[in-house]
Structure formats: C-alpha cells, structure tokens
Amino acid sequence: MLRAMPVLQVADVTRSVSFYCGKLGFFSHGTWGDGPDFCIVQRGKVSIALDRSRAEGPVPNNQYWAAYLYVEDADALCADFRARGVEIVRELEDAPYGLRDFDIRDPDGHIIAFGHDLEPGPVEPGLLAEDPTSA
Numbered sequence: 001m002l003r004a005m006p007v008l009q010v011a012d013v014t015r016s017v018s019f020y021c022g023k024l025g026f027f028s029h030g031t032w033g034d035g036p037d038f039c040i041v042q043r044g045k046v047s048i049a050l051d052r053s054r055a056e057g058p059v060p061n062n063q064y065w066a067a068y069l070y071v072e073d074a075d076a077l078c079a080d081f082r083a084r085g086v087e088i089v090r091e092l093e094d095a096p097y098g099l100r101d102f103d104i105r106d107p108d109g110h111i112i113a114f115g116h117d118l119e120p121g122p123v124e125p126g127l128l129a130e131d132p133t134s135a
Contacts, residue, residue, distance in 0.1 A: 003045065005047040005049055006049070006067040007049040008048060008051065008106070009051055009053040009108070010053065010107075010108045011052070011053060011058075011107075012052070012107075013031060013033075013035055013039050013050050014031075016039070016107060016108065017031065017041065019107050022084075024043065024084075024086065024104075025080070025084075026041035027041065027043070028041050029041070029042065033052070036052070037051070037052045038050065038051050038052065046069050062111065065111050065113050066106075066110035066112060067113070068113045068114075068115065069113065069114050070117075070124070070126050071114050071116055073116060074099075074115050074116045075092060078092050078102050078114070086104050089103045089105045090102055090113075098118050099117060099125070100115055102114060
C-alpha cells in the first residue's frame with residue numbers, strides 16, 4: 001500500500017473546494033459530475049476526496065476527527081491557517097500520544113487534526129518501522 005485518501009461527505013462540493021483550496025492551501029484536481037458531485041484536493045502528499053452527499057438530511061459528522069494529517073511543523077501551519085481566517089477549534093498542544101497538534105472544522109462540520117511528532121523517529125509519523133505482529 002502506498003497512501004490513503006480520506007473521503008468526506010459534503011453538502012456542497014464547490015463550497016468545500018473553496019475552503020480547502022482558499023483557506024487550507026490545497027489545490028484541486030478538478031471536479032466531476034453535474035453538481036459538481038466529487039473533487040479531489042491535494043496539498044503535498046495529502047489528498048482528500050470531497051463527495052457530495054446524496055442522502056436526505058444533514059451531512060453526517062464523525063464522532064470526532066474525520067481525518068488526522070501529519071505535517072512537518074504544526075506550529076507554522078496553525079499560524080498560516082490563522083492568518084487565512086481558519087477557525088481553530090482546538091489550540092496547539094503537546095498531546096499524550098506524542099504529537100503536537102491542533103484541530104480545525106470545515107464548512108460541513110468535519111474536524112480535521114494536523115500534527116507533528118514530538119520525537120521524530122526513523123520512519124514517517126504515524127508509521128512503525130515494521131509490523132509487530134509479523135514476528
């Protein structure tokens with residue numbers, strides 16, 4: 001496996017693309033469908049799919065995080081988002097799970113976390129060097 005792409009249900013793809021590109025610094029791969037119905041946005045190696053909800057009623061919200069995105073410098077990114085007018089719903093903190101992170105909320109209510117390792121190791125954040133169950 002190479003990487004993952006969270007797929008978020010959104011009420012309005014155009015509004016979401018505007019937020020992710022204009023406020024969070026992603027770029028769009030383009031949109032698909034007449035709504036439009038779908039879009040992939042990307043920043044660095046991170047992609048997020050924005051999928052227009054076709055169900056009646058409000059767009060579902062996650063229990064808490066819709067996605068956790070590992071970054072090089074959470075402090076710098078938080079400052080960048082703040083300067084772009086992004087609402088920070090949980091301020092920067094050193095979390096007990098070894099990451100420095102913060103949360104934002106997108107226009108549909110999805111909470112997205114951004115964080116970096118407090119003690120970087122030999123592999124990228126969120127990964128283990130090897131599968132502990134394969135021993």
